[in-house]
Amino acid sequence: MKIGIVGAGFVGSAAAYAMVMRGVGTEIVLVDRNQDLAVAQAEDIHHATPFAYPMPVNAGDYEALAGSCVVVLAAGANQRPGETRLELLERNAAVFGDIIPRVLAAAPQAILLVATNPVDVMTQVSLEIARRTSPDFPVGKVIGSGTILDTARFRALLAKHLGISPKSVHAHVLGEHGDSEVLHWSGADAGAMPISDFADQVGHPLTDAVRAEIDQGVRGAAGKIIKGKGATWYGIGGGLARIVQAISDDERAVMTCSVVNPEVAGVQNVALSLPRIVGLEGVLGTIHPHLDKGEMAALSRSAGILKEAVTTLGIK
Ligand SMILES: NC(=O)C1=CN([C@@H]2O[C@H](COP(=O)(O)OP(=O)(O)OC[C@H]3O[C@@H](n4cnc5c(N)ncnc54)[C@H](O)[C@@H]3O)[C@@H](O)[C@H]2O)C=CC1
Numbered sequence: 001m002k003i004g005i006v007g008a009g010f011v012g013s014a015a016a017y018a019m020v021m022r023g024v025g026t027e028i029v030l031v032d033r034n035q036d037l038a039v040a041q042a043e044d045i046h047h048a049t050p051f052a053y054p055m056p057v058n059a060g061d062y063e064a065l066a067g068s069c070v071v072v073l074a075a076g077a078n079q080r081p082g083e084t085r086l087e088l089l090e091r092n093a094a095v096f097g098d099i100i101p102r103v104l105a106a107a108p109q110a111i112l113l114v115a116t117n118p119v120d121v122m123t124q125v126s127l128e129i130a131r132r133t134s135p136d137f138p139v140g141k142v143i144g145s146g147t148i149l150d151t152a153r154f155r156a157l158l159a160k161h162l163g164i165s166p167k168s169v170h171a172h173v174l175g176e177h178g179d180s181e182v183l184h185w186s187g188a189d190a191g192a193m194p195i196s197d198f199a200d201q202v203g204h205p206l207t208d209a210v211r212a213e214i215d216q217g218v219r220g221a222a223g224k225i226i227k228g229k230g231a232t233w234y235g236i237g238g239g240l241a242r243i244v245q246a247i248s249d250d251e252r253a254v255m256t257c258s259v260v261n262p263e264v265a266g267v268q269n270v271a272l273s274l275p276r277i278v279g280l281e282g283v284l285g286t287i288h289p290h291l292d293k294g295e296m297a298a299l300s301r302s303a304g305i306l307k308e309a310v311t312t313l314g315i316k
Pocket residue numbers: 006007008009010011012031032033034037074075076077078079088092095098099114115116117118119145146149177231232233236
């Protein structure tokens with residue numbers, strides 16, 4: 001499966017590297033308005049293939065995306081220290097107005113996998129732009145990475161506290177990939193039992209203080225990392241490679257990512273993350289988890305914030 005990546009900066013290149021390391025796809029093409037950067041990244045990543053999975057990794061123009069089954073969109077501005085993701089919206093919506101018609105002219109059947117922030121709103125913007133030329137463009141073929149990264153952070157921090165593998169922790173972050181995200185504590189489990197029972201058994205209870213620390217560790221991760229090194233890329237690179245793998249292997253894996261929902265928590269037509277079934281055609285289904293009252297109110301608030309942001313662009 002051929003994978004295209006538009007935006008060969010930190011995120012796009014980390015995604016390509018993670019795909020090569022995991023053996024996701026059979027060919028990668030990097031596109032960037034800075035062609036020298038795209039060429040340099042492609043060559044550097046290609047040099048890692050003998051240590052991982054041999055596959056061509058090339059830079060090219062939009063025409064080189066022809067035949068891609070998935071195109072990752074990681075172009076545009078990233079946050080400066082102290083900036084929120086939503087503050088990037090106007091700049092990155094303009095970038096996508098330029099990019100998406102060119103991607104779809106070259107690869108009209110491709111699944112668009114959006115990483116650019118604010119990722120939920122950019123997912124909705126991407127669907128709008130795609131539907132200008134193809135009114136029936138399937139909603140499940142425009143996927144935002146959404147909270148795949150926040151879910152990974154949540155699982156990693158819970159696992160560290162419990163002293164177990166993050167692969168044995170099942171816990172989701174829902175809603176916005178951003179400040180209003182919702183940690184779904186009431187649905188979290190480990191070892192097929194509620195996470196708080198598991199925590200008590202292994203002698204590491206989830207006290208209010210521990211929960212607050214983990215919440216801050218998840219919600220504040222991007223700000224902390226950006227303060228330290230200017231941007232984040234490894235976590236999301238791994239997450240994007242994992243989503244592409246689920247698509248290319250038609251896994252029907254359940255993962256939290258963003259698509260436009262007809263209605264969530266009383267808010268109509270808004271993109272945000274819920275658990276999705278992901279396979280060859282993109283998002284094949286959505287799971288509506290049981291939420292407690294506080295989580296449901298928080299999800300409704302998160303949906304409202306995203307709706308307000310997308311409405312500023314004239315999208316209803
Ligand atoms: N969804 C998520 O979980 C995460 C999303 N991000 C977001 O990913 C995006 C990219 O971040 P970085 O890679 O750190 O930024 P970066 O600045 O390293 O890379 C962005 C690339 O986009 C290219 N670009 C800009 N406008 C373009 C256009 N019109 N056509 C083609 N290429 C264009 C630039 O030349 C640059 O190489 C940002 O919006 C950032 O906030 C970052 C981390 C996590």
